Amino acid sequence: MKNQIIAVLGLGLVSILLVQCKGGVKEDLPQVDFEAIEKSQPEVHGTLIKDEDITLGNPLNEEWVKGGENIYNLKCLACHKLTEEKLVGPGWKGLTKTRKPAWIMNMITNVETMLESDEEAQKLLEQCLVRMPNQNVSKEEARQILEFMRKNDGEM
Amino acid sequence: MPWGMVGGAMLVSLLFSIQACKPKGVQSAVSGDSAVKAYVPPGKYDEFYNFVSGGFSGQMSVYGLPSGRLFRVIPVFSVDPEKGWGYAEETKPMLNTSHGFVPWDDLHHPALSVTDGIHDGRWAFGNANNTPRIARIDLKTFRTAEIIEIPNSGGNHSSPFITENTEYVVAGTRFSVPMGDKVDVPIKTYKENFRGTVSFISVDQTSGEMKIAFQILLPGINFDLSRAGKGKSHGWFFFSCYNSERANTLLEVNASQKDKDFIMAVNWKKAEEYVKAGKGVKKNVKYAHNVYDEEKHIATSKMENEVIMLDPKDCPDMVYFMPCPKSPHGCDTDPSGEYIVGSGKLAALIPVFSFTKIQEAIASKNFEGDYEGIPVLKYDAVLHGEVKKPGLGPLHTEFDANGFAYTSFFVSSEIVKWRVSDLQVVDRVPTYYSIGHLCVPGGPTKKPWGKYVIAYNKITKDRYLPTGPELTQSAQLYSIDGDKMQLLLDFPTIGEPHYAEAIPAEMIMKNSKKIYKLEENKNPHAALGEKEARVERKGNEVHVYMTSIRSHFVPDNIEGVKVGDQVYFHVTNLEQDWDVPHGFAVKGANNAELLIMPGETQTLLWKPDRVGVFPMYCTDFCSALHQEMQGYVRVSPAGANVPLTFSTGDQQ
16 A cells, blocks of 8 residues: 555656656657748848948938938837937938948847847946847848938938 | 545545545545646747637636636627727727627537638637627737627527638527518417527638628427537538427427437538529628738727528528437537537437438438428438447537547536447546636647646635635646546636637647838828827817827827817827837726737727826826826816827927
């Protein structure tokens, strides 16, 4: 009797140690690649943009300037003024003179990564206390915004 | 039972402090590895989504399996002030019916869309039992995308079960009713004047849009549940029927007189041919068809006025009855499509019908007679066999991929596992208490995913901490990986859980929508960017085109509103990041809040009833400065000449 109980308990404990969470999944059950799905959850703009990926030219690409302005009105204006004044985030005046183009585009498209790894980005968060949101802007759109910022800073 | 086993079981229970009630037998004890099997560590995902009917809550709930964690309650047939469902101007039309706005219903059965009889993860359907309707939920957004009302129906219970490629969802009348021109009749003329219908609602394979393709006029009996044929029986649909006595009062007694009622077999491919051949009769009816436009974020409700009715009298070889013992409830087809399991609520056996034999009996006209003109096949001629003495009060059956069936028994409160081929019972487990429906992931499809069976119970009694007279509803999760079913977990549910389906997480989560793109927002009241934010007056209507982003509204100071005005707040959430909704509420509003997803526009109507300054604020914590996300509306007397102005900060 006593042995029986010990056996039952022992079996239970062994099971706890041995049974894996995903044990016994049927073969035809679609295998969930949880890691891949987790990675696809936040931003999907690819890897960080490097300075050498961007070519700046003059005169400005006026089509991009216009496109950038439209995106600004829709997705950026709520927090960023075109002057130096800080609203929710910093004003844009002079930004292209103090920040590198890749840094600006990464803040737009890869803000999560920047807030994790970039000291300047982290300093800004301490000042503004509102995380720069991911506004679902593509790399190409970010390039247009950059062109609009250059125009805002007086480039021709 | 040997005392040693009972002692062992009880000691295990005690030591693990899990089991509160007295176990009936050794299998009711929770064994040691249950916790591990149902445990999903923090930050990890469940294997399955479990779509569970919310019963009299009118909604559909979404749980994870095996954890039993509740993820979402999808508002379907009942208003939901938390989400503004049925309160926002955009969603009000979803609850429109031929009776006007109906804020509540009773959702019993989810049905997940299938392709070739296998889950495809596109849509979930649900039935409204009280004011007959079917809803379609888009599984990309987990929102109700469409609701169609069913005319000529009372009590839409045998619904919304679906055909092998989601060609049709069905709706069968639980209550037969008088229909057509003669509806003001004495109730006791039931037998002459009351009729039932089953409706076949076609589903557009691209848009998912539903349309009532045809209805079949039937004798005034009660249609209870149904399942489509699949594989070899694709093209047929089976409905359980009770009250073949056609009683109109005290059905508890009067509808339980006959030894056998029916399972009805409908050849819907044949019905399609009859519709094409013009055998249907157009009937004047009135029913609402409501569709939510995903780009405009607006629902529209259209009143339809015609259905095509097929009468079996004009359409031979379309409908047959099979006798089935004692008020059949569940009516379930196995993964091969060969076997149809009927479950008489009051029976002590489970009849299993053979599709092959049904076809043979029809070919050889092996009828025992007819019922109201519809041929009745001979019971013995169509029977594969009976599961003998399985338990008391069989209700529903689900299947695994290994040839086993799992039947719920309400009266004896247990799940019984039996082999479909030789009808032998192989295992049984008690449920706590009084199980209704049950669910094996993929259980009604051609390809059951297996792993678990979940019991949806009618009574919880002593299973949870008491909460006064009204107790939580509950489900219980069992592992079916081994030969013996094993109880893993109890979890509470919302409303009353009736049917449920479960589908591998991967099939849904990869398609899950994260945001509404601002570029695709076609809501005519959207303010796409703060530059478009404004306030406009049209007579006594004031339209506020407002934007929200972490963490301010534009505008957030509004003056010039007067008592008697109707103020429409059209709020556009300018965020484009996942999981950043904003809320909106204004003091004294007689409806609800808005909960606006990123990129979405929703509208709240506010009728200020007094003079004053009224606060408004964001209700969904959005950032460190969420508590700053607020504003004021000044309301002046009706005849005041305060000009209409609006601003945020120094911007006018």
